[in-house]
Amino acid sequence: MKSYYSTVTKLLGNKTGTILEIGSGEGEFLTYLARHTNWDVFGCDIHEHAGNSQDRYSRVEKRLKEATIPLEKYKWMHSGDPLPFESASIDIVVSIQTLEHVEDLSHLFSEIQRVLKPEGSALHYFPTIEILIDPHSGVPFAHRMDSRARRRGLAFFSRLGIGKYRRYRRERKYDLNRFVGEFDRYIEQLCHFRSIDECLRISENSGLKAKLIPPPPLPPVSWVARIVARFTSIYIRQEKEEFARYRGMK
Ligand SMILES: C[S@@+](CC[C@H](N)C(=O)[O-])C[C@H]1O[C@@H](n2cnc3c(N)ncnc32)[C@H](O)[C@@H]1O
DSSP, rough: OOTTHHHHHHHHOOOEEEEEEOOOOSHHHHHHHHHHHHEEEEEEEEEETTGGSSTHHHEEEEEEEHOOOOOGEEEEOOOTOOSOTTTTTTTEEEEOOOGGGGOOHHHHHHHHHHEEEEEEEEEEEEHHHHHHHOOOTTBBTGSSSOOOHHHHHHHHHTTOOSSHHHHHHHOOOOOHHHHHHHHHHHHHHOOOOOOOOHHHHHHTTTTEEEEEOOOSSOOSSSSHHHHHHHOOOEEEEEEEHHHHHHTTOO
């Protein structure tokens, strides 16, 4: 269980209804939600990323069965497909460490707008380009460099003992070349870091009013989130524009 699951769950609120996790990966958070809340949980992910590991599907199936979540509640789709859920059928959409992997954010946000009920909302916890240390490799600025500079940066910082290389060497017997090659490819092909402002703009253009929140216990104020975004992931909460207008949300 990841340390932020309980915080995300608290932010979702102690309600009932349908919740859809986008980018459910191994199904860890989905099963956490099923065990610790009264939400009716649904999940989805794409074949091109999480699904490209051969045994992933069976690991996910096993985990869902253990948590007594019906398998049909976790949908696999292709990148760019519409979300495989009815329009206006979901109370809450949630994603964890996923938006920085989504290639077409505009498409995804439009789909979230479509599947949410009128008074529904979405909560995303993810790192933006403002973060100083790439959270995947643990190496400063690795997510901001082109491939050539990144390979050098990954090797340089790893030799200094900075980042995740030591752990990968100890636990998975990686050598430096393998670490540099894999993380360079991962960041190049599977990461799409964006600025806070770009995420907010895409959200607004998709009909979703968005609000920035730093991780609790920090005060839920957007300028605090902007500072904190240099060091850790932040939250974006979205509401359908019509509903936000109705509620007077800023
Ligand atoms: C770093 S993993 C996070 C997985 C999980 N949320 C967790 O916290 O353990 C990012 C996930 O986003 C998924 N993803 C990327 N693009 C997506 C998209 N367009 N729609 C749904 N999921 C996507 C990937 O397949 C991957 O499982």
